[in-house]
Amino acid sequence: MYYKEEVLKIILIRDYEKLGYAGDIINVKDGYAKNYLIPNNIAQTATTGNIKQMEIVKKSLIKKEAKNIEEASKIGEIIDGMQIKFVVNTSPEGKLYGSITNKDIAEKILEEKNVEIDRKKIELDEHLKELGVYDIGVKLYKDVKAVIKVEVVSEGFVEGAPEGVVVEDAEESVGLEGAPESAGVEVAEKDNGIEYDSKVISEESAYEVDGVEISEAKDEQKVSEGKPDNDEKMISGEENNENIEENKTEPEPDNKKQ
Template structure:
């Protein structure tokens, strides 16, 4: 049975691909979960319209992410931490701490989007990446200071 994928599916392909699968797999798994629908002439036309809407939405999300990235580049956050001997901090600076500091500045960023490449275990200035979109990443200057 030929089906059109509505969602990206690792084993089969990407959105809009027309793939050939066994009838039972399509009827019992793909179609009920709305991962795919049967490839008919009407569904192919509907898919083209759906692709246009998806492209418009993705373009809008990309534009918003780029605007937010420009604003985030201008921001620096300060994270006060408790320190021991030789300016070593207790624990590490986490994604949540940076997300909270950004929230205080007016940016509502999910902690899972913040990427800390090296663990922050001492005082200093660090650059932290924030992945806003698959193609847009912003850098936030993070100051780790004594509490």
């Protein structure tokens, strides 16, 4: 036997997105009303007494509604069309390390416009994970809506630069490392007011500057090339002694008869 569920007439006590606004009188399934809407203070049965009472409440709600719409419209005028920029770290393929959420957007609006927006009112189906420009809707109140532009750009990359190339400041890129190797040789130096050339020091004989002896690499090199080390002297001396001993021959016997 087919059973048809009864319908119950109710009055919405507060706005409920799926059904309507506070004060609306609607028909719903009996079980839905008794098991969910009425226990959760979303609606009440549409009795004669409740309807009269709701008419009084509704007049107050209409005034409150008008005020809410006015406030939402003012906020909409402030943020509608505003542009928000996020500078983020990305991979060479343009993928974000992390993502931009509706909470991030709400905080950015508060920072730039000093307007607090409930993050749930920002219509973001999924987090932003790629570079680009996005038009994001903000549902301020019922039919009052604003649209903001969110731009996500990469930090360290510039438009037109080869992929993966990070642009550095010119001041940081100029230094001793970029100078020619010969620059340090040809530049004249000063020590206690006495100017001398480092190249000359390395080639000429040693001399003193304010009593400090400056020895040159060239003379040291000559010494090291011309004079063997002590160990080398000892080795070469032993070899000479061995050679002398080997070269000694026993005296020939005297063939003269005595």
